[in-house]
Amino acid sequence: MRRIIATRLVQAKQTIPHFYLTADVEIGRLITLREEANAAAPKDNDGKPAFRLSLNDLIIKAWAAALQRVPAANAVWAQDRILRLQHCDIAVAVTLEGGLITPVIRRVEVKSLSAISNEMKDMAARARARKLKPDEYQGGSSTISNLGMHGVREFSALINPPQATVLAVGAARRQAVETQDGGVAFASVLSVTLSCDHRVVDGALGAELLAAFRRFVEQPVTMLV
Secondary structure (H helix, E strand, O other), rough: HHHHHHHHHHHHHHHHHHEEEEEEEEEHHHHHHHHHHHOOEEOOOOOOOOOOOOOHHHHHHHHHHHHOHHHHHOEEEEOOEEEEOOOOOOEEEEEEEEEEEEEOOHHHHHOOOHHHHHHHHHHHHHOOOOOOHHHOOOOOEEEEEEEEOOOOOOOOOOOOOEOOOOEOOOOOEEEEEEEEOOOOEEEEEEEEEEEEEOOOOHHHHHHHHHHHHHHHHHOHHHHHO
């Protein structure tokens, strides 16, 4: 596993012209949506809820919505051409003993949050048990790597070729922000860093994609309609 990881990451770093964009995103409304959705989840006869959303589940949905909003960035590098993709197949980095793997959730843009959550939990469990099929971790239009649960505030991830983007998600924190009337309030904020392949996504397009993601996160109802 380490040999394969080493080969692919050296290839990525040596052959892909990376550049990085970082933004702070307020997630107060996203947290509220998660809490309300979990509280409303139907329960079976044993009282077990049908789903339990994580913050990462909502980030996956928001990232797919952003790629749909900025379709020129939903693309991969194919050596002699750029392939623009219709659907958003989002790979999500899962840590394993001795390495990592990126199971892919297909067609995220058409799936409900509960479906994304249950599929992610199933794939992560089977990934750690080494039971994923090759077609479940190959391909994908973009990747999300989340180290927030480890207390990492901000980091830059390497692109997984032939993909052209990867979103690195840091830990949520409470931060003072200026209000519209010039006052100060505290908000829940996290930092995200977008790594782009400059052959496919240039600076302006990457900034547009990151701005779309920020809007979906800060107004999460917009990614559900």
